Amino acid sequence: MEISGIGSFLRNRRFGNYLEASFGVNFASPSKVAVKEEVEKKIQSVAFVEDDGIGAVLISWVRIVVCFVTMMFTTFIWALIMLVLFPWPYQRIRQGNIYGHLTGRLLMWILGNPIKIEGSECADEKVIYICNHASPIDIFLIMWLTPTGTVGVAKKEIIWYPLFGQLYFLANHLRIDRSNPSAAIQSMKEAAHTILKNNLSLIIFPEGTRSKSGRLLPFKKGFVHVALQTRRPIVPVVFTGTHRAWRKGSLHVRPAPLNVKYLPPIRTDDWTADKIEDYVKMVHDVYVKNLPESQRPMH
Template sequence: MELWPGAWTLLLLLFLLLLFVLPTLWFCSPSAKYFFKMAFYNGWILFLAVLAIPVCAVRGRNVENMKILRLMLLHIKYLYGIRVEVRGAHHFPPSQPYVVVSNHQSSLDLLGMMEVLPGRCVPIAKRELLWAGSAGLACWLAGVIFIDRKRTGDAISVMSEVAQTLLTQDVRVWVFPEGTRNHNGSMLPFKRGAFHLAVQAQVPIVPIVMSSYQDFYCKKERRFTSGQCQVRVLPPVPTEGLTPDDVPALADRVRHSMLTVFREISTDGRGGGDYLKKPGGVGEARL
């Protein structure tokens, strides 16, 4: 079926309109730029996952595939003009399992994670990610551990299996103990699953703190520019000899140390902003 001449004219006009409107929105509307950048960020990750899947499938589900995902994702920070500075990487225990706990601000945490991710380390993620198209399949092939947080019994069972995996297969796991993304420039109360896991396996906890993104990214304000983020690896916290009764105090102690460092690196000109002066900022976080 051929298009009549008026239809071709209409298509041409629409094309020219988009050609004019999109650049105009990009340069004149910070909100539009925010949505364009986030759409490309998520779309690019899905595309890279498509490329990674056949490579990872050669090994099948294997934690070593995380190296492939990391290699393919490391360049994204350059596309967005985000400089990631890592300090304290020498604190990673060289040859034993451990549990990494990190603050969770947005999907951009992926950039900091890939920058510092140690060998044989996989994240624990919510089960919904498994159904996120190509990204879910790539994560599954890389050994990412999925937990259904709505079913407590299943989550506890998975954690018990993870504890055994840590010890028998020399695997490290990365957990966001806040449980969800926090866009408010502070840290939410920590859930205790990661700490129960570390105590059960009697392995160290390695806290990692990513500085605030407030100077270059804010979901509420629809703002996404270039900037700098500092990732700080803190000394490992031993759990030998601790019991489940010690978990609440352990979680509070680790959170307090992470919050102190978060405040420090988010206000030293390396990733912070004026959000500390706002209600709900780090200075008002409750321990």
Template sequence: MLLIIRTLLLSVHFTLASVIGLLIGLCRPFNPDNSRLCARVYGIPAVWIMGLKVKLEDDSVRHHKRSAVIISNHISNFDLVTFGLTVPVRTSSLGKKSLKYVPFFGQLYWLAGNVLVDRGNAVQAKKAMLTTTDTLQHKDMSLWVFPEGTRGHGKGLKPFKKGAFQMAITAGVPLIPICANNYVRGLNLNRWHSGTLIIRSLPPVPTEGLTIDDMPALIERCHADMAACIDQLDQEAGTTTQRT
């Protein structure tokens, strides 16, 4: 019964949150802080409805004052609400172009100033990356990226794609890793306390002075640090990681 009630409440909430987010975007289109506001509108009520116990250890991200590329693990569709709790000011995200066709959400995602990339079109994808790099360098904004490129569904951290690291090196801005435990592994919406979510940010990783030749080592370092952090969070939260 609790599962049914929560599912209905979440459906109503996502519809209302999408309408509110769309209104925010229409009133102040492409404002650099729209993403943070919309993320909170989605995240705060949804986490309460879901019954998640939340612990935020995100000071490195929340209080960062300059441009950065924020990288996080991608667990499930619920990441919209879980990571939405910690999106910092003046931050946009990188998403696939097909998102814009999702009713309400796609339009507000675009109006919030997020970057839509057509992964099937190399020319357009490269152009979007160049524009985003210029924004990082000159407009005091940060970019949130899921470097795995797809959801892990609680089965461990997948290999990273190069885009986020290439942009950070080219723009000369730090990378800030932020991790969540694999909360979907123990998630049960039919329980009053459905699960535990812990989000932890790691110290910024500088990229000044690095070149594209340094990118493989940078990717390997960030992946190893994040994988170790996620394993620790899983232990603390009582969730386990099923590896593929």
């Protein structure tokens, strides 16, 4: 059976089960419009009140510990699979995606945040996905939701991150050298070559680091260089609420509602190398328009 089909089935099935369990939505209903309206009403009715009491903090710690143990277990299992598949780099990428679908979904279920996902139909072709980054939860969501056949790109130092970094390497995802601009551009060119050679999608955080406040940071140019090399469309994925759910430097995960919104693809067929700054600003402005005031850059 086709592995990508399995990954897609698992991802879609898990999401349906998650919404049924979290909000009591019956996905057996024949009316998709009615289901969507019911989901939106249920999610909008969830009231989020910050609770920093000892009980809430203890529950949060338990959730984080369970997440860590779960990730240790799934990482060990998939590390063995990756080692067996070591001579086949593309199969390791696909297995890494399936690992992400399962592990990301489990971690989000353990954390228990209500989630609303919009526009996922924009994720049907080979594209460059870009996402704003303000919380560890962003990683879990990306692991869960990106389609099979998607490769990630991160700084080369990620290999030293316990568990995740080693599996990231085994899954044959891409690493870039950010020591200087020339090295970074060369790394992105190599990434573009890999994407085209293996017919992959790419996922990247254009801010280059996690925002401490949740407000959008300036974008780096790497995603534009890849677009110029591959002519892949860019699909912005907008995360809202994740910075409230798990703040940087905190071990308290709050039950804040989360929203994941796929925006329509931005075509790059006619982009030219002399307008890189313009393209970076244009895509950044798209995010500013689609983020709530609390996550827009300070002026």
